[in-house]
Amino acid sequence: MPELPEVETVRTGLTNLVEGSTINRVEVIYPKMINVAPEVFKNSLAGRKIIKIDRRGKYLLFRFDNNITLVSHLRMEGKYDVETEGTAPGKHTHIIFHLNDDRELRYNDSRKFGRMYLIHNGEEHTLSGLGTLGPEPTEQDLTFEYLKKIMNKSRGKIKPFLLNQSHLAGLGNIYVDEVLWMSKIHPETTTSLISDDEIKSLRNNIIEEMKNAIKGHGTTVHSYSNAYGEAGQFQDKLKVYGRKGQPCFRCGSKIEKTVVAQRGTHFCPKCQIKVIK
DNA sequence: AGAGATGTTAAGCG
DNA sequence: TCGCTTAACATCTC
Structure with missing residues (x-):
């Protein structure tokens, strides 16, 4: 994937x-x-x-x-x-x-x-x-002003918002779960209710995560391999994806798995508090 | 054997 | 017109 x-x-x-x-x-x-x-x-x-x-x-x-x-x-x-x-x-x-x-x-x-x-x-x-396609998830292309503008007017949940490639390009199911855990945002949070500080943190985490995952040659969870048939290394760095029932690396609570927007979704029930309208 | 997994988009809805 | 939701695509794994 x-x-x-x-x-x-x-x-x-x-x-x-x-x-x-x-x-x-x-x-x-x-x-x-x-x-x-x-x-x-x-x-x-x-x-x-x-x-x-x-x-x-x-x-x-x-x-x-x-x-x-x-x-x-x-x-x-x-x-x-x-x-x-x-x-x-x-x-x-x-x-x-x-x-x-x-x-x-x-x-x-x-x-x-x-x-x-x-x-x-x-x-x-x-x-x-x-x-x-939306902007690349980089320091230059994904500006705070742009992200704030489109997030403030979105009434849907943050997870499907981030999966939508017209908002920003490149994130899929695995990395969305990861950046939301890093930013302590619940995947079902109403997008427009996310504060400026959280948007800043989310933006930084997206940019850093993409950089680091590229450095680790990607994540092999299911069957992905590069043109040489090699697996990536980044799966060893995942914080929530695929860790259902295991302790959160921050607080020790058991990671939960639910379905959000038809996608398997992993989050920490203690660190990531849901805020809805 | 049947459910689940996954990214994108067309279609449907308000 | 826009934004959000749902289903379809096809096949393998568990």
């Missing part, structure tokens, strides 16, 4: 492996994964060189030398791997990019939730998810 730090780890790995490589030929095994006809997809990428791999939120952006960008979202289970040409593809391999050096870049996805979109450079805003 890749969130921003995991996608960033994948981006770094793929940059090392295939940046500068040229695609000879593309195989589309599962056409529902892409937003154009398979023939258009193949013809647009055949013979093109990958000049850069960028990231925006949880989206990977492969830049090609013909002003085309391949936008890739891994959703729940998407993974890339690079193998020698001719080795048997996995059961869940849906797209194969044959490179010009006896290697293949493969996209694997056991749930088939991942999506790829082919666009002309500059058309990012036309895609439904990418086009409405």
Whole structure:
């Protein structure tokens, strides 16, 4: 379940492996994964060189030398791997990019939730998810003023608010539970009732958590692995996620697990007090 | 064997 | 029009 730090780890790995490589030929095994006809997809990428791999939120952006960008979202289970040409593809391999050096870049996805979109450079805003993405969770992009403004007018619960990628980009279920625990905010707290001091703390924790998780090469909870098939290390640093029934690291109370906005949600019932309208 | 897990978005509602 | 909620997507794990 890749969130921003995991996608960033994948981006770094793929940059090392295939940046500068040229695609000879593309195989589309599962056409529902892409937003154009398979023939258009193949013809647009055949013979093109990958000049850069960028990231925006949880989206990977492969830049090609013909002003085309391949936008890739891994959703729940998407993974890339690079193998020698001719080795048997996995059961869940849906797209194969044959490179010009006896290697293949493969996209694997056991749930088939991942999506790829082919666009002309500059058309990012036309895609439904990418086009409405909020700021990156960084010191520069996620300002206190912006966060305060959108939080003050939101009447919903803070957890789904933070999961909404149009508010800010990159957080998923795991990191939202983590930053709310760090900020001592209950996941069901009404967003507009959160004080300025708490917003400041929440903002700092989001920015720090993303930085640290990237440094730890992401979190492997279920099945995430980077382009080298390696697991992340950050799961060892998690404070609440997956710790149901275990003692809170701050106060010793048992961590509880409930469902908020259809998501498994972990919190400390003593440290994180619910404030609702 | 059936429930649960997970990210995103279209559709529905007020 | 906007913001929030719900369901759907597809498959594997427990």
